[in-house]
Amino acid sequence: MADDVNGAVRRTSPSQPRRLVVGISGASGVTYGVRALEALRELGIESHLVVTRAALLTLSQETDLSADDLTGRADVTHRLNDVGASIASGSFRTMGMIVAPCSVRTMSEIATGVTSTLLTRAADVVLKERRTLVLMVRETPLHLGHLRTMAALTEMGAIIAPPLPAFYARPASIEEMVDQSVGRALDLFGLEWSGVKRWAGLKAATQE
Numbered sequence: 001m002a003d004d005v006n007g008a009v010r011r012t013s014p015s016q017p018r019r020l021v022v023g024i025s026g027a028s029g030v031t032y033g034v035r036a037l038e039a040l041r042e043l044g045i046e047s048h049l050v051v052t053r054a055a056l057l058t059l060s061q062e063t064d065l066s067a068d069d070l071t072g073r074a075d076v077t078h079r080l081n082d083v084g085a086s087i088a089s090g091s092f093r094t095m096g097m098i099v100a101p102c103s104v105r106t107m108s109e110i111a112t113g114v115t116s117t118l119l120t121r122a123a124d125v126v127l128k129e130r131r132t133l134v135l136m137v138r139e140t141p142l143h144l145g146h147l148r149t150m151a152a153l154t155e156m157g158a159i160i161a162p163p164l165p166a167f168y169a170r171p172a173s174i175e176e177m178v179d180q181s182v183g184r185a186l187d188l189f190g191l192e193w194s195g196v197k198r199w200a201g202l203k204a205a206t207q208e
């Protein structure tokens with residue numbers, strides 16, 4: 001049931017609960033978070049959603065979905081300022097967390113460890129517990145400060161996974177490109193989702 005709205009990387013093991021935290025920040029690309037929630041529901045993975053106020057603004061600009069439409073796709077929705085939420089504690093066991101999309105501001109706050117919202121606190125918990133943290137960072141071009149922050153997070157155990165299109169999959173629509181990126185991000189948690197088109201090797205050259 002939903003609540004009210006407002007190092008080294010450890011891989012998923014069979015003993016871990018089938019539960020994943022999904023953070024959605026205000027960067028462009030809110031559809032990545034939406035599809036991540038839908039994919040987790042298809043896979044039978046319990047989703048815990050935390051979304052920023054800026055993300056709700058982006059949702060209204062980039063989609064026809066309402067805030068209720070978004071939160072209805074999650075099993076549990078946590079308030080952004082609820083520092084007492086389950087996902088704020090390392091004793092609440094999860095497979096990890098994906099932030100989709102991840103703004104530079106959110107990325108930078110996670111990197112410092114000085115967290116101001118439940119989203120960044122939950123990400124900090126995932127890092128300290130040595131669980132998998134995937135950040136689908138949406139920004140370009142990148143200046144040196146961005147790159148250094150990404151390097152620092154990688155050293156801390158996070159995975160930087162910008163949502164880039166895979167043209168070898170011959171996507172026929174934006175939806176297929178989104179699904180490919182989301183599915184490849186879910187791969188990092190050991191989750192196999194049908195939205196991914198797998199590389200099967202180069203096709204043999206046609207002989208004349």
